[in-house]
Amino acid sequence: MQQVQEDEDQQLEENEAAEAVRRKVWTWKELFDQWRRFNIDLAPKLMFCRGAMVDLLVQSRISRYAEFKAVSRLLTVLGGKLEYVPCSRSDVFSSRYVSMLEKRMLMKLIEFVLHYQDRADDYEGYKDKPFSEFLQKRKLTSTLQHFVIHSIAMVSANTPTEEALQAMQYFLKSLGRYGNTAFLWTLYGSGELPQCFCRMSAVFGGIYMLRTTADYLIVDDTNVCRGMIDSEGRRLTCKNVIMDHSYTTTHHEGIHSDRFVSRAVLITDKTVRESENEEVTFLTIPPPKPAEEPVRVLEIGHTACASPKGTYVVHLTRKSSSPDAKTDLMPAVELLCQSLEAELDYSCEKPKVLWSMFFSYQDKSDMSLEDLRAGQPGGVHVTGGPGCSVGYEHAVKQAKQIFEQICPGEEFLPPAPNPEDIIYDEPSGDNPGHSNKAGFEDNCSDELKPEESRSGNGHQFSEQEVHKCEDEGGDDSPTPEAAENVGKESSTKDENQTETVLVESISKECPQGGQEE
């Protein structure tokens, strides 16, 4: 008996040893040495393939600054296990979890939702009733309802049917544009997008200042914003300031003061569900009770440039009514990963958390711009923060609204000219030594002529010109508001500066309305 026990123990040890060879044990130093390979977003978002952000990036040609990766799998939790969500026609047919009958039901529903506006009779009676009742009426099984509500429409069982249909259609329409996926992820993270907008702004003369924060607003005696003072003590003159609500001192008493977003960021040593490919995974953990909130999980690895090879960054996001992220998200962490406290358990298939961070932020994303800026000086525009939406729809909408307030009648982010299409005027110096006039002179109205003095000592910088003050924490990703802000910037401009001249000359090829006052 004793012998058998020893044999078993030995066997177990051997297994563990074999497992240990297969599974790397990370040391803190190894992880730390690779810190530059981690790109951790504070507010990661996905782009719907046919969503507002993709359209905006393509239309403005800002997309050429970034590269994207398809979100390669959609998972959900079914019976305590992670399962694939069938959402496209091919997924539905190849899915193992749905029966023939369910396949037909789901396909019928998908066809219906794509054209639901034309078939009002089919849902009229349910318009304002819970989506789950509507699905019940269409005799969807509980498994299918689960897929549809939580992962395809991404609503809750109680969401009014019409709103849910709209959400589901938005998702379905995004499939197929860039392959069999509804979402794209920005390589290196969501934090790339503000950089793309900043870059576009910069090539047309916008200035962005990294590692600088705004400390004070300068307000005149009529309570209108005249400028700001930055963390270096510089005085920046401007007519408009766009900022996140967290910069304001106003507390919107009573209005949504109880709304928070709970976040967790984990670094793990393996994926939540084994796969042959390196995946970008979007997982929805449905709430235990319909009235509670789901947890959205995004897992990205080294192919999406989020982390070094062999590690994954896992983002958990959830709506909350308290700023206690750990309480909100711990059940989800425990469902997906090995215990945070315990040592690595080789016999457990689940990922081991190598590093974790919990935090929460206030969510004012559903407040109107008017409510957000209440009590602020004139010229100050306040954004509602990233919220916890899956995509950028709200950010794009808000950016556009603020842009229209600042630059009424101007086109929002028109296409930038292709670099090859920009025609430089009379190459004055093509015969070396012959010319003494500025290349852009012919394009400039009198007051825009480049100053003679600029030729030798380059760019002269007046404080007035520095109208952009955007803090970007290096590789850490700022909120999408940074992206918003850039699109709307450039409202103040010193007429005598180069930037204006440059925009003028380029606008011959392609009007850059938004760049000027």
Place this chain on the structure above:
Amino acid sequence: MANRGSHKPNGSSPMCQFKLVLLGESAVGKSSLVLRFVKGQFHEFQESTIGAAFLTQTVVLDDTTLKFEIWDTAGQERYHSLAPMYYRGSQAAVVVYDITNQDTFARAKTWVRELEKQGSPNIVIALAGNKADMANKRMVEYEDAQAYAEEKSLLFMETSAKTAMNVNDIFLAIAKRLPRNDDSGNRQRTQGQHLEDKDRREVKEGGCCSK
């Protein structure tokens, strides 16, 4: 161009695309060098930035076509606020100084250090002493710059965007040093997709319920 790495268009000669960034103090002639290289032009009073996303120029070298995607700093060097995206995936860099201004050479050294820290691990760096046509006002000795370049294993040339001296040469020298076979050229770069190109192929991709 959906692909920044190596690929063969229509099965003809191989084509490689590389991202190249320009660095250096304001007014040393970064944009002028690019404009000379890409368009063969020179503007005495070059505006301080080239108003474009990035310019591209193709170089043919030993039956290989190399396409440079050239990123100018667009004035952001003044505030030392070059976003990480600027360096990301760059396979080559030209650090420019003005031979008539000692300070710009000191700044060039700082940029080289910055590249060593932030740039891709195997980045090819070239040092360009620009405004060589103004040698009568020279403040940076050729030998000093060369010694520094040797110490740091940088390519080095004195250039003049105005007379075109060494402009094509320095880009060609970089092209020669860049790894061209699929493997080494792409090792650091993880490929993502580009939006516009995919968009046009939309119809073909289909195969899902939205179609």
